[in-house]
Amino acid sequence: MTVYILIFFSALLISLAGTPLLRRTALAMGFVDEPEPRKIHQSPIPLLGGLAIYLAFIAALFLVRDMAELPGYLGQLLGILGGATACALLGLWDDRYGLNPLIKLLVEALATAMLVWSGIRVEFLHQPVLNLAVTYLWVMGVTNALNFMDNMDGLAGSVASVAAAFFFLLATTSGQYLVASMSAALLGACLGFLRYNFYRATIFMGDAGSLFLGFVLAALGIKLRFENVDIVTWMIPVMVLGLPIFDTVLVTLSRLRRRVPIYQGSTDHLSHRLVALGFTKREAVFALSLAAMTFGLGSLFLLKASILEGYFTGAVVAAACLAALVWLERRWSGPPPDQENRR
Secondary structure (H helix, E strand, O other), X not given: OHHHHHHHHHHHHHHHHHHHHHHHHHXXXXXXXXXXXXXXXXXXXXXXXXXXXXXXXXXXHHHHOOHHHOOOOHHHHHHHHHHXXXXXHHHHHXXXXXXXXXXXXXXXXHHHHHHHHHOOOOOOOOOHHHHHHHHHHHHHHHHHHHHHHOOOOOHHHHHHHHHHHHHHHHHHHOOOHHHHHHHHHHHHHHHHHHOOOOXXXXXXXXXXXXXXXXXXXXXXXXXXXXXXXXXXXXXXXXHHOHHHHHHHHHHHHHHHHHOOOOOXXXXXXXXXXXXXXXXXXXXXXXXXXXXXXXXXXXXXXXXXXXXXXXXXXHHHHHHHHHHHHHHHHHHOOOOOHHHOOOO
């Protein structure tokens, strides 16, 4: 446990110290999110927060623990870090110059291929082709789900922190050193960044941060292994990441219903709908963080649940999410045209 504590605090301190340095660098380079009529902030906000998370994560892992000494983990470590680095670089380029959504999906698919090459893939189905298809759907879906959730100060970082904390708890109960180490590093890096990202944020993580976080969390969710993996516990990572998955499903179905392109930014996310219902932005982020914790607690229950208990719990959660989706869509009249893409 000592090594995990050291990894966590190393990532936390590096992120705390590195984020303001990168904030000044971004301002000097003009690497900023410029104010526009459709956005809330009134002055340029730096966009290198994601790079601070990335560097803190990498540095903490290799400063504290020689990951190559963990038996059988080097190839998988390279697969995760290679794919995550590709996503971070993709996000940096998109933050600076903008990218076609199809190009982004192509790079994400290549990053997922690095995971598959390293041996990290879904295995609970009995057909290799289905396992491969679900692997790509899961990794690319979760990666973009975290990217979607980066729409309000402190939200994506908070949700990622909660997910990393529960992945850490789940991994330590079964002695999964790689997942536990990476979860501890991710948690520390996110918390250090959040010091500067809560409302009102002085730095944004940008796509570089959200795509990186989503990819790493998706990989850790696959890497987790439990007994009876094909019976109940396949639902555990789905439950941990239930909130960003729900937000993505809500937004996707809503935009399809309104015949709006799925990739088009808009204020139709779960966080925006809570604000429209009367929450302040801080209250909305706090409420969604509690919701993410609730999903996480459900994953801990599934860890020891019987087949009947596990699938009953999954059915109840799915029914509750469906009811919430329908209620939210009926209560919401759509974003004003001048508010699309507002943070």
